[in-house]
Amino acid sequence: TQKDHSDLASFQSERVCVFGTGDLGRSLGLRLLQAGYGVVFGSRRPHSSSSLLPHGAQVLGHAAAAQSAHLIFIAVQREHYDFLVPLANQLKGKVLVDLSNNLKKNQYPEANAEYLQSLVPGAEVVKGFNTLSAWSLQNGPSDANRQVYICGESVEAKQAVIAVAIKLGFSALDRGFLSVARELEDFPLQLFPQWRLPLRIAIGLSAAFFFYLLIRDIIYAYVTQSKDISFRIMVSLANKVCPIVSLIMLSLCYLPGVLASFLQLYRGTKYRRFPDWLDRWMLCRKQLGLLALGFAFLHVLYTLIIPIRYYVWFKNRTTQFDMTTAWRGDSYLSLGILGFGLYVLLGITSLPSVSNALSWREFSFIQSKLGHLTLLLCTAHTYLYGWNRFLSSSTYKWYTPPGYMLCLVLPSVVLLLKLLLITPCVDRTITRIRQGWERGADQRNPKDSQPLIP
Numbered sequence: 033t034q035k036d037h038s039d040l041a042s043f044q045s046e047r048v049c050v051f052g053t054g055d056l057g058r059s060l061g062l063r064l065l066q067a068g069y070g071v072v073f074g075s076r077r078p079h080s081s082s083s084l085l086p087h088g089a090q091v092l093g094h095a096a097a098a099q100s101a102h103l104i105f106i107a108v109q110r111e112h113y114d115f116l117v118p119l120a121n122q123l124k125g126k127v128l129v130d131l132s133n134n135l136k137k138n139q140y141p142e143a144n145a146e147y148l149q150s151l152v153p154g155a156e157v158v159k160g161f162n163t164l165s166a167w168s169l170q171n172g173p174s175d176a177n178r179q180v181y182i183c184g185e186s187v188e189a190k191q192a193v194i195a196v197a198i199k200l201g202f203s204a205l206d207r208g209f210l211s212v213a214r215e216l217e218d219f220p221l222q223l224f225p226q227w228r229l230p231l232r233i234a235i236g237l238s239a240a241f242f243f244y245l246l247i248r249d250i251i252y253a254y255v256t257q258s259k260d261i262s263f264r265i266m267v268s269l270a271n272k273v274c275p276i277v278s279l280i281m282l283s284l285c286y287l288p289g290v291l292a293s294f295l296q297l298y299r300g301t302k303y304r305r306f307p308d309w310l311d312r313w314m315l316c317r318k319q320l321g322l323l324a325l326g327f328a329f330l331h332v333l334y335t336l337i338i339p340i341r342y343y344v345w346f347k348n349r350t351t352q353f354d355m356t357t358a359w360r361g362d363s364y365l366s367l368g369i370l371g372f373g374l375y376v377l378l379g380i381t382s383l384p385s386v387s388n389a390l391s392w393r394e395f396s397f398i399q400s401k402l403g404h405l406t407l408l409l410c411t412a413h414t415y416l417y418g419w420n421r422f423l424s425s426s427t428y429k430w431y432t433p434p435g436y437m438l439c440l441v442l443p444s445v446v447l448l449l450k451l452l453l454i455t456p457c458v459d460r461t462i463t464r465i466r467q468g469w470e471r472g473a474d475q476r477n478p479k480d481s482q483p484l485i486p
Contacts, residue, residue, distance in 0.1 A: 047074045133221070156184065
């Protein structure tokens, strides 16, 4: 009898049960079969749903399926949990993995996993796999997010779920007790949380400069000269807004690092937290940079179509060749091309598949050293665009500066501050601070005044 129980436990450990025959349940069952598990589906209509399920899986009623495996995945929505109540005896001592999500935050007073535990108190409920979609399960972890978050009260139950996740090729992270389930259920409801602030900045800057340039270029010409050049809104105006926003957002990408360095220099230590606003700003630098790259791409595309525009083709001007203008024009274009090339390099190395192949020193060199070089080239590109126009009174329509002048303020400030940081005396102090040295430590404890890394 003891041998029979041992054989039954071994048999059940290699079999898993899936309640739910929808897209998510079928995809999960297919992955489990591919990983070598025996899969039993529990269904209300086992005979009619068998044709839809992966080949090799068994389909039984809920009660029979619950008795066939120790680990049961609940791939049904919360409003359909009632069928589990009559199965309380069969589910006693089983591990139930809740995969459900809600349509909105705080939809119910408690988390779905906590509600499931109250319905079946004799089972061990674990929240997990809810951040994976049917598509990601079908295509495998190499094509989707590898991270699986789990939580639950029983350590043994969580270890069983983690073992399955690892065997499926995912990376499991234990988030603690079942009280964390609501947080896990909110994860899939988050829509680009790290992109919200950068997107708001990009939209705000685009709208502000669009209307500013619309007044200066289009409305000014109509009011003062009675000229209708509204057709320039589609290409010319857009080709001014895109590089302006791109340069400002690239500056915003590197400004928080400069501010953090000055803050550490002022405090004389690295062992104090940055302000919350600076922390949030630094966390979204990648998104700021990628949006800046997107606006730079649009600027390149708009510039490429300029020669084929009807307006440019219609205007046939002949002017005397000017060597200075030729040098300025070629230098302007060359710096723009070099800056855009480095822009693309920064964007490529920010991809996880690329950054994971780089050492920290290589990644830091590209994102920091080449990043500031990109900002320098793009800023010089804009200065060459303006050249000596600031000397002409006609540049200041209605006494307002052109857009490119306004966008040069922030990158110029960032570059000047960075120049101060890389001066030998300042750089030496910041390096010591980042190695663990603290100002005033010499007086408190002379033995501890040396940096952590010589």
